Amino acid sequence: MTPTPKQAPAPEADPEQVHLGVNKTAGLGALVINLVLLIWFWGQWSAFLAVLGVATVLMLWNLVLIEWLAKWTSRSVLETARTVLNVMGIAVVGHFTRWAAPVWIYVPYNLIWFYGLDRWVRPRGVFFLLSVDAIAWWDGAAPEVLLAFSLLGVFGFLVTEKRVELLRGALGRTLEHQQELRDAHQRLQRIHQRAVEQEKFSSLGMMAAGVAHEINNPMSFVTSNVHSLLKDLQQQPALPEPLKEYVDDVLPATLEGIRRVNAIVADLRRFARGDPDIHSEYDLNTEARTALRLAHNQLRHCQVETELGEVGTLRGRPQQIVKVLVNLLANAGQATPTGGKVRLSTRPEGGEVRVEVLDTGEGMSPEAMRHLFQPFFTTRPPGAGMGLGLAVVRGIVTAHGGRIQVESQPGQGTCVTFFLPRVPPPGAGVRSAASEA
The missing domain is CATH 1.20.1480 (hypothetical protein mp506/mpn330, domain 1)
Structure with missing residues (x-):
């Protein structure tokens, strides 16, 4: 045939x-x-x-x-x-x-x-x-009958074979479309889940801002009263021995703790507030310390090292830079086992400032690296992380005229490095707002 x-x-x-x-x-x-x-x-x-x-x-x-x-x-x-x-x-x-x-x-x-x-x-x-x-x-x-029915059989076989082949192809394409629809449905479900998580984080941010505001008022009274008590005791000419310990040790240490609480409350209010963040001059190292305080819970099981160089002031949106640092520090803390190390460093490099977040955690596979900056991509279980995503981090850094790079190997940790110019390029405000959204 x-x-x-x-x-x-x-x-x-x-x-x-x-x-x-x-x-x-x-x-x-x-x-x-x-x-x-x-x-x-x-x-x-x-x-x-x-x-x-x-x-x-x-x-x-x-x-x-x-x-x-x-x-x-x-x-x-x-x-x-x-x-x-x-x-x-x-x-x-x-x-x-x-x-x-x-x-x-x-x-x-x-x-x-x-x-x-x-x-x-x-x-x-x-x-x-x-x-x-x-x-x-x-x-x-009879030869003519033999030939006629043989040809009929051959072409009947070929027509049937071709018809079934076309039907198989159509069925295969239908199955492929069904698989694509199932994959798209799963992606939509993941995106919906991420959107719900983002909404939760937004609500938590508003709640945190309200709580911080409520804490700020009584803390002002506490700060003022303890400071006044210490000042009054220091002016007394002759104090009993037990009170000298309060003047020399207890009350100064209490004031230091109160100052730390006030700093955390102020950082939380600025981080969670919904007011627009305008371009202004800021000290990058100050914002880095703010991020370290906000990410303290995610880093408490790690050994945290800081190496903040003399980078001077930059211009941009400090609130967004804090968000970038908090997200990177939280990711590093989640990836690092107990006793591991997370290091935050800043230093000038050429006309830019180099910021590096390094951890000794589990690292990432090449497959995870390929999808690292895709929106809603995560290797964490549901509910883990800050929910910002490296896609938004890259968007903020890029909007400031900077660039970001990631180096990671399984079992050898991850190093995220981004570079910021001292002054963002023109039009960065529009792109920044889009990135944050």
């Missing part, structure tokens, strides 16, 4: 349900053909008995025995045996009917039945057709 255009390789065998469905339909067709032949040769008893005997054997084999034997051997072996048995059956019927035209209907019908079983379909089809044609030619069949 002539080959068809190249197609995707067929599987070794069709699914069992498909095979059973085709088998039932094919069996019905074979039954109808056999009944027609029995009616056709009624009265020609040798031919009638040949058709009846062969039909009984083939029907018994094709519809009963082949399914029973399928439990012990492969479908491919059984189909080969079926092909040989069909050739023998057609040869017997053809001989006793002198290869009458109705007998030849077996040839195209069997060829159509061949498609879709396994990769040996075509070789079996070629064997079937050549065997039947050779036996018929040797047994005196």
Whole structure:
């Protein structure tokens, strides 16, 4: 038979349900053909008995025995045996009917039945057709009938094969589209989950700003009262010995603790407030210390090192720079096991300022590195992290005219470095607002 255009390789065998469905339909067709032949040769008893005997054997084999034997051997072996048995059956019927035209209907019908079983379909089809044609030619069949039904069988086989190939392609594309839709649905679910988390963080930020405001008022009284008490005690000419300890140690240490609380409250209010952050001059090292205080909970299990060089003042949006540093420090703390090290350093480099956050944590795989700056990408479990994402971090740094780079290897920690110009380029305010959103 002539080959068809190249197609995707067929599987070794069709699914069992498909095979059973085709088998039932094919069996019905074979039954109808056999009944027609029995009616056709009624009265020609040798031919009638040949058709009846062969039909009984083939029907018994094709519809009963082949399914029973399928439990012990492969479908491919059984189909080969079926092909040989069909050739023998057609040869017997053809001989006793002198290869009458109705007998030849077996040839195209069997060829159509061949498609879709396994990769040996075509070789079996070629064997079937050549065997039947050779036996018929040797047994005196009319050449024109042999040729006509052989061509009908060949092209019926090819048309059926092509049709099923196109249907398989359409089904494959449909399955691919379904998979794409499932993937898109999962991405939307993740984005929705991240949006919900972002909304939670926004609400927590507003709550934190309110709490900080409420704490600020009583802390002002506490600060003023303790400072006044210390000043009054220091002015006393002769203090009892127990009170001297308060003047020299207890109250100064208390004031230092109060100043730290006030600094944290002020940082929290500035970090969480919703007021627009305008471009202004700021001390990068001061903002770095603010970020360290805000990220203290994420870093308490680590050894924190700072190396803040003389970088001077920069111009930009200090609130956003604090957000960048808090996010990087929190990520570093989450990735670092207990006893590990997180280091924050700043130093001038050329006309820019270099900021580096290094940790000795678990590091990242090359696959994670490829998706590092994609929105909503995270390697953390749900609820972990600040929720800002490195995509927003890069957006803020880029909006300030800077650049960011990440170096990481699994098991060897991560180093995030970003560079900031001392003065952002023109138009940075618009891009910054977009990045923060």
